Amino acid sequence: MRKRNESVTVEHERAAAAAPAPLDKGCSLRHSLRLPPAAAAAGMKRPLGRRYGLWFRLRRLLIWLLGVYIAIPFLVKLCPAIQAKLVFLNFVRVPYFIDLKRPQDQGLNHTCNYYLQPEEGVTVGVWHTVPAALWKNARGKDQLWFEDALGSSHPVILYLHGNAGTRGGDHRVELYKVLSSLGYHVVTFDYRGWGDSIGSPSERGMTYDALHVFDWIKARSGDNPVYIWGHSLGTGVATNLVRRLCERETPPDALILESPFTNIREEARSHPFSVIYRYFPGFDWFFLDPITTSGIKFANDENVKYISCSLLILHAEDDPVVPFHLGKKLYNIAATSRSFRDYKVQFIPFHTDLGYRHKYIYRSPELPRILREFLGKSEHEHHQ
Numbered sequence: 001m002r003k004r005n006e007s008v009t010v011e012h013e014r015a016a017a018a019a020p021a022p023l024d025k026g027c028s029l030r031h032s033l034r035l036p037p038a039a040a041a042a043g044m045k046r047p048l049g050r051r052y053g054l055w056f057r058l059r060r061l062l063i064w065l066l067g068v069y070i071a072i073p074f075l076v077k078l079c080p081a082i083q084a085k086l087v088f089l090n091f092v093r094v095p096y097f098i099d100l101k102r103p104q105d106q107g108l109n110h111t112c113n114y115y116l117q118p119e120e121g122v123t124v125g126v127w128h129t130v131p132a133a134l135w136k137n138a139r140g141k142d143q144l145w146f147e148d149a150l151g152s153s154h155p156v157i158l159y160l161h162g163n164a165g166t167r168g169g170d171h172r173v174e175l176y177k178v179l180s181s182l183g184y185h186v187v188t189f190d191y192r193g194w195g196d197s198i199g200s201p202s203e204r205g206m207t208y209d210a211l212h213v214f215d216w217i218k219a220r221s222g223d224n225p226v227y228i229w230g231h232s233l234g235t236g237v238a239t240n241l242v243r244r245l246c247e248r249e250t251p252p253d254a255l256i257l258e259s260p261f262t263n264i265r266e267e268a269r270s271h272p273f274s275v276i277y278r279y280f281p282g283f284d285w286f287f288l289d290p291i292t293t294s295g296i297k298f299a300n301d302e303n304v305k306y307i308s309c310s311l312l313i314l315h316a317e318d319d320p321v322v323p324f325h326l327g328k329k330l331y332n333i334a335a336t337s338r339s340f341r342d343y344k345v346q347f348i349p350f351h352t353d354l355g356y357r358h359k360y361i362y363r364s365p366e367l368p369r370i371l372r373e374f375l376g377k378s379e380h381e382h383h384q
Contacts, residue, residue: 073277073286080290086273087233087264087296088201089164090193098168100196103127106173110138110180112146116189118212122199126189126213127167130154132181150185150220155227155253155375158214159188160241162232162259162359166195172231175362182368185221189213191237203296207240214241214252225253227375232322232358235260236298243303246339254310254375259319259358261326262301262333264291270323304334310344312374316356317349324349346374 076082085091103111114126128146130138131154138146150156157179161172167188176186191206192199199205217226230238235257245251261267265288268274277283304311311334315327331347334340348370350356356363364370 069276073280073282076290077286080293083287083290084201084294084296087163087268087291087294088193090191090201092164093195094165094169098166100125100166100168100190103129103168106168108173108176110135111176112138112141112143114143114146116212116216118192118209122192122197122205122209124189124192124197124199124209124213125167125195126187127176129176129180129186131183131185133183135180147220150217151222151224153224154183154185155225156185156187156217156221157227157229157256158210158217158252159186160210160228160230160234160237161188161190162234166190168195171359171362178362178367182371184227187213187217203236203240203298206237207244210237210241211244214245218250225375227254227256228252229256229258230260231258232260233298236264236300239300239303239307240298242309243306246306246308251307251309254312255307256312256314257300257327257330258314258361259316259322259327260300260313260330261298261322262330264296264298266326267298267322270326272320300330301333304330305337305339307334307337308339308343310374311340311346312370313347314361314370315347315349316352316354316358316361318352318355319358321358344374 099105101113103113108127108129111127111129114128115123116126117123128150130146130149131152133154134149134152138149159172159175159179161167161169165172167190172188176188179186189209190197191201191209193201193205197209214226214228228238228242230236238255238257242252242255261270265284268288268291269278269283274283274287277287280286313327313331313334315322315324317324319327328347328349331345335345335347350361350364354364361367
């Protein structure tokens, strides 16, 4: 009897253990299910570990970036050649895979490719585009015909391009077409170290190349007006060249500066690339002094004080590379210079809404009128 009672008691305890937890008055479980303490601790450690690992990697990346940011100024200071490369950007060749020996591939069927040798060990590639009136006659002609054509009764523009790219750059080609359609010979070239030209780039070398090409043109153009057009960095070459020509008393008939700056230090300080370091302690010492140390000045603001010919400045207000205020400042210097007292100095701004930025002024429908009015007066001065 006792055994029977004990077995009933054991079964009752088992049933009670297996039964669900009792409900309270709100029909909810009186006791919630809980994880074992060890499992709960492991579950909390996982997200905390992930967050800590992510923060550690992010912190390490930030420290690395800070180290690079601080190291770059010292690297530039120790190796001034880096700054020279960034000023010239002659290693950037855009568009790629272009055969500079074949200007017709760029739609210039009335253009001849030359190679001139300014000095021993230096060769520069030249394109000569004839005026629209000579397009038909120019097809299939050789270099000798193109050289003789410079003596025809059409003015000549020597175009000096900016940094990066080659004489076959898209916006440059479009400008050649515009100028050719307006009746100008256009002669342009790649400075030593650019495109297919041979030599190492330097301010002195670029200026000498321009002087050599100018003299080559004058030897063939007779009494036809010769104008010099510089764009961006090419404005520095242009003012160097024209100052030298004025000093030897053989000035061009006019100088056109598109998107010019005052001098290379002010341009470098204002360039978009300098934004992240502009307020870095010792910015001038780290970044600007190495440019000067490399012999690069392009001092347009000084050169215009020694130039005696008509000057036209074109600048877009939305230029992101050479700020508009630098072109305006250069104009103010030139307009008050005694060297221009007998010559016309004109500044033409292009409104932001037009969207011409740094290199699309050739798109302006007003450009033909501007050139006709300005260069027409220059030709009148030339014949006087």
